[in-house]
Amino acid sequence: MQKTIFQKIIHKEIPAHIVFEDKECIAFKDIDPQAPIHCLIVPKKCIARVGEASAQDENLLGHLLLVAAKIAHQLKIYDTGFRIVINHGKDGGESVPHLHVHLLGGRALQWPPG
Ligand code: 5GP
Numbered sequence: 001m002q003k004t005i006f007q008k009i010i011h012k013e014i015p016a017h018i019v020f021e022d023k024e025c026i027a028f029k030d031i032d033p034q035a036p037i038h039c040l041i042v043p044k045k046c047i048a049r050v051g052e053a054s055a056q057d058e059n060l061l062g063h064l065l066l067v068a069a070k071i072a073h074q075l076k077i078y079d080t081g082f083r084i085v086i087n088h089g090k091d092g093g094e095s096v097p098h099l100h101v102h103l104l105g106g107r108a109l110q111w112p113p114g
Contacts, residue, residue, distance in 0.1 A: 006042045006098040020071050024063050027071055027103075036106025037077050041067050047099040049088045068103045077105030085113075 009016045009028060016028035019039055030038040041064050047053050053061055065084065072078040082105030087093040 004096055004098040006040075006096055006100060007046065010042065010044050019074065020067060022067075024060060025067055027067060030102070035104040035109065037075050037082070037104065039068075039071055039075070039103045041071070041101040041103060043099055048097045049094060050086045050099055051088050053099065064101045068101055071103055072105060075105075081105060083109050 003011070003013075005014070008014045010026055018026060018028045020027040020041075023044075025041055025043050027039050027041040030040055043060055043064060045057070045060065047057060050061075068084050069078070072082045082103060085102040085104065086100070087095075087102075
């Protein structure tokens, strides 16, 4: 199967501004930021989208959220607030078929989302 753009970033085949990495995941700045801080937290395991995660991914899914909060601290948006988003499928706005958590902050975000 062809690698997704995120697999290429995980394998360091294409560059990204990496803000965090551990055994389970990598986090980097979004190439088209929708807020002053916009990072993607991506598991190294290939899971196409959140709905395709299985029971054995439970700890990994939790880990991604804990890493998002850690990065919010690191990038100094923890106190002002931030938003975590996961897009699943066409209507959800998913464009890259490799599970990723968006971390957005640095400005007041609208609700409801568009
Ligand atoms: P989705 O729409 O699937 O929820 O989010 C995919 C995100 O990946 C988008 O916000 C898009 O800007 C970002 N993205 C797509 N290609 C690249 C890339 O090559 N590098 C980085 N850093 N972000 C990317």
